[in-house]
Amino acid sequence: MTDLKSKAREVYDRGFCVIDSIWSPADRDLAERAMADCWEKRGRPSLAGFGLSIHPLLEFLPEMTPLFDKPVLLDALAMVLRDEPFLAHTGARLSNEESADAIGWHEHYAWDKSRLPGREKIERVLFACYTRGSSPEVGSLVVYPRRYDEPMQVAPAGLHDHWPGQIAVAAPPGSCVIFDTALWHTAHRGTKPGFRYLWGTHIQGKSNPMPHPEDNTSKRPEIEEFTAKSPRLRSFIRDR
Ligand SMILES: [Fe+2]
Known part of the structure; x- marks a missing residue:
């Protein structure tokens, strides 16, 4: 079983953690199909440059709502935020x-x-799902580690420069x-x-009312249908 306490500690000590086996192969398939269908429906646009951005993800693909109903994930988010988690943003990138x-x-x-x-806790996190994992072959998420209470670091002058100390995150499919x-x-x-399929979110603690420029929500009625049977999921998505 995943030791969520130590995973949360990692986010405080170095800025991130990887939790394995959140999504099943069927879940990953659902996400990939939904994103690929969206690309088809938009007329198969070129993915040169940034790729296809789908924001807010749940506005365009509400069928992905059940992928948020993962107790281990919701527990981990609550532990990192030391608060009840709220879904403040959804998005995806197909490249x-x-x-x-x-x-x-x-x-x-x-x-x-x-x-x-000197901040006491992390107020807002992202979570990212790379359906095929993060690796040099599929494409890596690359991070520059930080402690939660460090001053903001100064990034390299060139946006694409190698940053000594950077880490290419290794994450398996489903993590x-x-x-x-x-x-x-x-x-x-x-x-x-x-294709490289990334979908992700911003999650904020419910006791933190600060608005954020990337906040986005969706009113699609399908979301209500998916959350009707799970009070915890409903609270995560709807009750800020
Ligand atoms: Fe980002």
Whole structure:
């Protein structure tokens, strides 16, 4: 069984953790089909450059709602945030061998960065699902580790520069990467041709009312149907 306490500790000590076996092969298949269908319906646009962005993910693909109903994932998010988790943003990126070799260093901490040193807890995290994992072949999530209470680091001048100390995250298919919004990260194209499916979220603690420029929600009625049988999922998606 996954030791969620030590996983949460990793997010505080180095900015991220990987939790294995959250999604089954059937779950991964559901996500890939939904994203590939969306690409088809939009007329198979070129994936050169950034690739296809699907935001808010649940507005376009509400059939992915059941993928959030994972107790281990919800427990892990609660442990990292030391709060009840709320789904504040959903999005996805579909890319392939034609896409840029890297998306460039960035972070998602949109609030006053002088809050970071000495903060008591992490207020908002992302989680990312790479349906085929994060690896050099499929494409890697690359991060620059940080402690939760460090001042914001200064990234390399070139968005695509190698940053000594950077880590290419190794994550198997079906795993989840949870990371602090203050973590600098980029993503590299894989060495193997083919689609790279990423879907992910921002999760905020319910006791933190601060708005964030990337907040997005969906009112699609299908979401209510999927959450009707799971009060915990409903609370995660709807009750801020
Ligand atoms: Fe990002």
